[in-house]
Amino acid sequence: MTQLKAGILNVAYSPNLGDGLIAECLRYGLTSSAAAIEARFIDLAGRESFSQGLKSKQRFNAIRAMLPTFALGFASRLFLSLLVQFRLKPFYLRKMVGLDAVILGGGNLLADQDLNFPKKIHCALMAAARLRLPVYLYGVGVSDDWSPTGRRLFLEALNACDLRFISVRDARSARLLEQALSPSKRDIVTVLDPGVFAALAMPPEAKNPPLPDGVRRIGVGVMSPSELKYHGLSSMDDQVLFDFYLTLFAELGARGFQVAVFTNGSPEDRAFAKQLSRSVGEDAETQAWFSDASDRIQSPTDLCQFIATCSGIVAFRLHAIIAAFSYDKPFVALEWDKKVGAFLSEVKRPGAIANIAESSGASVLDMLLPGLNPSADLSSRAFAQRSLQSVHQLGALIGQQQQRHAHEHLNR
Template sequence: MNQLKVGILNVAYSPNLGDGLIAECLRHGLASSPAQLDPHFIDLAGRESFSQGLQSKKRLNAVRSMLPAFALGVASRLYLALLVRFRLRPFYRRKMAGLDAVILGGGNLLADQDLNFPKKIHGALMEAARLRLPVYLYGVGVSDDWSPTGRQLFLEALGACDLRFIAVRDARSATLLARALGPAQRDIVTVLDPGVFAALALPPVAQEPPPPDGVARIGVGVMSPGELQYHGLSSLEDHVLFTFYLDLLANLGARGAQVRLFTNGSPEDRAFAQRLSRAFNEGDPARAWWSDVSERIQTPTDLVNVIGGCTGIVAFRLHAIIAALACDKPFVALAWDKKVGAFLDEVQRPGALAEVSPSSAPSIVDRLLATPAAPAPLSSDACAQRSLRSVHRLAALIAPPREPHGPQEAAV
C-alpha cells in the first residue's frame, strides 16, 4: 500500500530554530508511526532552507530600519498582501499538489502580529480548501492578540477548509480558541508540544568533552530586547536586559560554572549575543570558562546538540526550554510571554519560571546550581512518550488501519 503524503504547514525554516525543531519532531512522529506517513514541510513564509530564512529576515530588518515609524504598519501590510497573493498562494498550491492531507501544526501559529499569520494561514487553508484536502490542526499555540481583521481571516480559513481535527498545545490555548470559535465551536483536544520528544527525533551528539566532575556547564540563551518588545514585552528596556545578562554571566563564573552563550538563531538575538560577548570580554579577554557558541547553531539539530551538552540552561525562548526538558536537563525559564507559563503548567513545572529584574541574576544562579531537587511529577521521558503517542494517534486519524478484505489477505 502506498504511503499517504502529508504536508506539515508551519514555519519549518524560520530563523528561530525552535520552529524548525517542532517541524522535525512532527515529521519524525508521523514517519515513525504505524501508519508510516510520508511528511513534507510547507513553510508558511515560502522558505525552503534555514539559510534562506535567515537571509530573508535580515533583508526585512534592513528595509524596516529605513522606514519612518509612522509608515511601518502601512508598508508592512501592503507588502504582506502582495506577498501572499502573488508569491505565497502559488507556492502553497505547488507544495500541496499530490498531497493526501495537510497538518497545520506546531508553534504559536494562531497569533496576530501585523496580520502575519492570519494572512498566511488564510491563504494556505484556502488553497487546501480549493484542492479539497482534509486539514488537521495539531499542537498549535493560540494567543489573545487577534485584531478584528485577524480574527475574521482565521475564522474564514478554518470554516472554509475540511477541518477534521483540532489539537492545541496547552489549556490556555484551548480556552482562547474555544472563545474565538464561539457558536462554531468544535471539539478541541490538548496535546503536549511535539518538541518534548526532540531527543528522540534529533538525538544530541556531544560537540565538546564533558566538563570536569563537579563543574556545571550552563547554557545561557540570549533573546534581544527588540525581539522581546516585538512580541509584546515592552517593559524590559535594553539596558536592564543587558545588565541582567552581564550579571548572570559574572555570577555563574564566580560560582565556578562553565558558560555557553547561545541563541535559537534569530539574527537579532545573535547580534545581541555578540554585543554581550564584546562587553564581557573587555575586562578579561582570556576567560577560559565561557564562550559564545551562537554561530555553531545553524539548524535545529545544532540547537539540540548544544543544549544536550549542558548540565542546565536559562533562557527566554520557549523551545530552548522545551529542548532542555527533552534532553532531561534542569532549566530556568525567563518570563516574557504567557505561552511559557502555559507550557510549564502542562509539564507540571510551574516553579521553573523566573522574572527578570536588575537583582534577579544571583537567585537564578542559585536555582541552576542547587542540589538536584526531587523528580518532577511528570518526567522528561513520560512527556516525550505521551507526546509521541499523540502524534501517532494523529497519524492513525489521517491513515486509519486498513481492514483485510478476504481470507488470503487476512492470513498474510
C-alpha cells in the first residue's frame, strides 16, 4: 500500500519556536502511528525554514517602525491582502498537490489579530477544497477575539472544505468553538496539546551532560513588553516587567541558583533578553551564576534540549511551560493569556501560575521550590501517553477513511 501523505498546516517555521515544537511533535505522532503517515509542513506564512521566519519578522518590524502610527492598520491590511492573494495562494496549492489529507493544527490558530490567521486559513482551506482534500482540525486553540470579518472568514472556510474531524486543545477552546459554529452541531473533541509528548519526540541528548551535584540552574523565559502588549496584555508596564525580571534574577542568585535566560525565539524577546543581561552585568562575579542562552536556541529541538538541562523553569510563553511539563521539570507560568491557564487546568496544575503585578521575585521562587525537592512527583508520563495516543488515533482515522475512499472508487 502506498504511504499516505498529510500536510500539517500551521506556523511550523515561526520565529516563535513553540509553534515549531507543536509541528515536530505532530509529525512524530503521525509517523509513529500504525498508519505510518508521511507528514509535511505547510507554513501558513509561506516560510520553509526557521531562518527565513526570523528574517521575515525582522523585515516586517523594520517596515512597521518607519510608518506613522495612523498608517499602521491600513498598511498591515493592504500588505496581508497582497501577500495572501499573490504569494500564499499559489504556495498552498503547490504544497498540497500530491497529499492525501490536510491537518490544520495545532497552536492558537483560530485567533484574530489584524485578520492574520482568518485570511491565511481561509485561503489555505479553500485551496484544500479546490483539490478535494479532506481536512482534519487537530488540537487547535481558539480565542475570543474574532472580529466580524474574521468570524465570517473562519466559518466560510470551515464550511467550504471537506472537514472530517474537529478537535481542540482545551475545554475553553471547545466552548468558544461550539459557540462560533452554532447553530450547526458538530462533534468537537478535546485533546491535549501535542507538545506534551515533546520528551518522547525529542528525548534529551547524551551530549548535554547533567549539572554537577549540588548545582541547580533555573531557566527564565523572557518575553518582551511589546510582544505582551501585541498579544493582548495592554496593561503591561515596561518598567514593571523589567524590574520584575531583575529582582527575580537577583533573588535566584542570592539563594545560590544559576540563572540562564532564554527565549522561544521571537526577535523582540531576544532583544529584550540582551537588554536585561546588560543590566545584570558582565563582570566575572556575575557571569559565574548568570548566563544568556538565547542565541544558542535556534530550533524547537534546541529549545527542548535547553529546557531538559534545567532544574526548573519560570516563563510566560506557553510552550516553554509545556516543554518543562513534558521533561518533568518544575515550573511557574507567568500569567498573560487565558490559554496558559487553560493548559494548566487540562494537566491538573492550575496553581502553577503567578501574576507579576501581584508577585515578587521571591514569591515566584517560593512557588518553584517545592518542585525542586527530589521527592516531588512531577511525572507527565500519563499525559504524554494520552496525547500521543490521540495523534495515533488521528493517523488511524485518516488511514481508515482513505482506505474506504479507495474501496468505493474501485467499486464504481
